[in-house]
Amino acid sequence: MQIRFNQLGTTLILLTGVAVCLPAAAQVSPAAAVTGVVRDVQGVAQAGALVQVMAAGLDVPRTTFTDIHGRYSIANLIPGKYAVQASAALFISTSKDNLQLHPGKWSVVNLTLATLFDTSAWLPAERRKSDEPGDEWKWTLRSSANRPMLRMADDETGEATSVLTSSSATETRRDSTQARATFTSGDGGFGHGGTHSVLAQGRELADGSELMLRMDVGTPTEPAGVGPSTEVEVGFGRKLGYGGAVRTVVSYQGHPELLSSGGTTNGIGVTTFQMASAEQIALGDTVKIEVGSEVYAVKAVGTAMGADPFFRVAVQPSENWTVGYRMATARELQSFGDLDAVERDLPVTVCAGSHMETEHGRHQEVSVSRKLGHGVAEVTYYHDAMDHPAVAGRSVLPDGEPVLQSLGASGFGVLQDPSTASFRFLASGYSAGGMNLMVSEPLGPGLWAALEYSTGSALSGRKVADGMSLAEASDQLYLASGQSATFAVRGRLIRSGTKLRAAYRWQPTGLVTAIDPYRAFSDQAYLSLAVRQPIHMGRLLPPGLEGTLNVTNLLAQGYKPFLSSDGSTLVLAQSPRTLEAGLSVTF
Template identity: 55%
Template sequence: MDRTAIDAQDGFTVQRPQVKIAFLSLMLLTAACRVAVGQGATVSGVVRDAQGVAQLGALVQVIAADSAMAGTAFTDLHGRYFIPHLGPGEYQVRASAALFVPALRSNLQLRSGAQAVVNLTLNTLFESTTWLPAERRKADEPGDDWKWTLRSAANRPILRLADDGDVIVVSSSATESSKGAERARSEMTAGDGGFGSNGVHTVFAIDKVLDDGAALTLHMDMGAPIGPTSLGPSTEVATGYGMRLGMGGAARTVLSYQSHPEMMGPDGSSGLQSMQIASAQQMQLGDMVDVEAGGTVYVVRTSGYASGSRPFLKVNAHPTETWTVGYRMATSQELQSFAGLDTVKRELPVATIYDGKVQTEGGLHQEFSVGRKTGRGFVQIAYYRDSLSRVAVAGGGALSAADIAETGQDGGSGILADSTTGNFRFLGDGYKTQGLNLTLTEPLSPNMWIAVEYGTGAGLAEKDGVVIALPTLGASLAPRSAETATIALRGRVIRSGTAVRAAYRWQPTRLVTAVDPYAPFSDQAYLSCYLRQALRLGNLLPPGLDATIDVTNLLAQGYRPFMSDDGQMLFLAQAPRTIQAGLAFTF
């Protein structure tokens, strides 16, 4: 009896072809499920500390946009982790371990089948004190996107995309880069940029990371004044080199040259040339002390020559996990720390006649500070003493050649004037002062922070009962005790990608120089802001195109008007209003 007959006796019949079809369908369904699972995105990477040591047993979590936990993993002996089966969407990757501040990578966009490599760096509290935004506003604020690729702060992110567009490599430490990288930027701005920055400026900058982790940078700025003029273009060129050292150290050097033919001195001479060499080194002494030292050596030529050096020293000690004690000595308001070399563009120096010879601004700042971590933020109070020998004062207006020549009289304070704008600078008498500075910072989001600062000290103001006149500008001013307060916002808007820095710095409008001039926000006069917005219009605009706008003292506050002998209206101000806008292209 055959198999069909036996099956028929049991009440059912199964044909062999039907069995094969069912089995084949089951295999196809299983393969389809495996393909569907295989299309899920994955996140993997390595977790290290600031010295590059792989961390065993660190907890890595992938968090969805709705705060749901999408996956977790622990790192192995080599610090590696792997989290599969993630759906398309936006995620955060968080790494945490005992005795470390958690590291976070936000706004990670995954699509189906993507393989994201997210390398995270865990920092101790000592290394995280760089959260305090104690940095002055640079002359080229667009340099916020053009800081050295090799950074001292270990949690600076680097993003690279593979050629196929699927593999995303994100590192929270520059030490993760194992091969060279290069980035370039071209920019054109126009507007009234104030003293030495008027007209149309064409900027080209390039950063290059070598295979050994060292960094090279080059910055060139060609400026053409607006309107009919026979003056040639201004030229600024700077090149720098940075490298990491052992024991968590780093070193940088920047060589810069500036030529501004539009500058005029009181003796009728025209043009300003400046050569500066700025260098800095960062060191770690054990686990509790960080040291930064360096300075600037410069030579300036106007109607004569002026040269000198401006050293600085900064020491921070961390006796506990939450407290920081520091000492800072600076002789230049521009370069006061290692981070001051993040931008290679130098401020235009003020060199003019003072006491019968060409001199530049000078002073000595000494400061003792105590800081404490408060949740995600930081608070610091500092006591300082300033001994200023020469103070640069800003002014402007309808300045004529006769007015400039008038300041060259015996006993007068010679001025350095921008012939294209009428803005000028001169050196006032120095003074000694002391005061307190209180700074509070608080992150509003992973991409935005807010800071509040309060300070006491002194600034220059016109003497009581004295009529200001051009030949005796320096003798018309005297120090006045005062207070100052600043609120600042800086970061990037997540949804629009807008980079923003806005600050309002208040001080008595009678003062024409800053109170506590060596403070982090000392040159943020009244209402100032900088915006950088990526331009997107489908495929019509190339990627990497940004619009920028930079405004200083938007409300034109703090102006002290006076009349020249020929009846022209002039003014003194801590920072005259400037407005510049332009386009930048990164490639």
């Protein structure tokens, strides 16, 4: 009897406890969770980034690290308002505040990290190349995502408490190789007409250095009977201690389709040899120095040799402010980042009397930039001393008259490309200065927009009239002041994988050279764009297939046409219209 009484008492106690706990359990809300991806401003996923979730009611922040794909997730959070922060070595931390987490739901928060000297945040970053925007073909030496990472663990709990990276340490890795084959056709600009077959290969060696090779074989449409054009570029880069790096690019170009004239000599074919080298030095997190030079030799109707050095320094006195100085002589090589792509531009070289001359100048600028949220505002004052500025144009000849006889008969030095009906000549030098204001802001992961305004001077063709020869038209060019404005969008659309760079740059139509010619968008007059779109169709098409489109001055604006003395119609323009399309396969 006593046993039964004890069993009954135990049962009553258990039932009473369950009845008391049920209402309390019913009041507990389902837990919330947060997840997302951490990328840098170029859209590259950052592995090993520290993610923290903080709230007023949490004594210790909930922490986790991103995986190899940059993803993170933190579950079992009490619903309410939180702040999510991501940080990594050599990056500026970023956070999402006032995040409301709801019961039983996952909240997606994607975060973007930027470095102290992130040139991608200073859109525009570099001048456009013909194969842009193939960003995966750029060097990866400045990416901190590849640097070795060390996690420090607590002795008692074993949990990771901090993350350290080293810019000079090495890690065991295997050689990795990637290649791309591209076929393009159309008018790709001066020296890039007709059809082109391009093979590029990039290889990352076990010691962290990189080797890149690019070969371009073109079939010009004019003049008849000439051989193919050839371009071969080889680049090598490696890391240095304390966040430094060095790159060297060697280039050979042979263009038998180009025609050169001047003085009493005419010639067919242009051959160039170029070697560019640059070094980047980081003095802690405050100062970054870039120095380099390019030496070149050109063989046309004569021979020309020269060198184009540059120097750039940026000082970061605080997290949000940057002060910089830059000196450059060539528009194509002004910084370490200009060697991201190994493709080199063809130097404009013409015969002037008994010697050869090349486009040359000296650019100096002082800039101040400030971070505004996730964007950047920058003010620059510059001064240019142009010795021999290049002027571009097109020719429309009657009855198939040869371009060489039409433009070079007077002995005027000019470089011509019959395949694209375009020409280049060097005008008289000038000196000018001005101001540039640029504001950029991210539109999403890996996608940026920029607004730019410049004041300065450029060569005007308003005095050029019908009946003049090209030499007389060159003498009528004069320096005129003006302004330019640019709106640009650049980056990658995450869902479609589309890589694009689109810009509309306006300046007065009477000017035949660019205002602020050393600015990144100065070579893209009016409406210009470059698109690279992945193409998928199940198993019918090979993986890695992409379509490319490259357009400059789509609406053919800013032209200065005139009827020359020999009856041909010539057009002077800051950037003549070009249109090139093609396909590429990455494997």
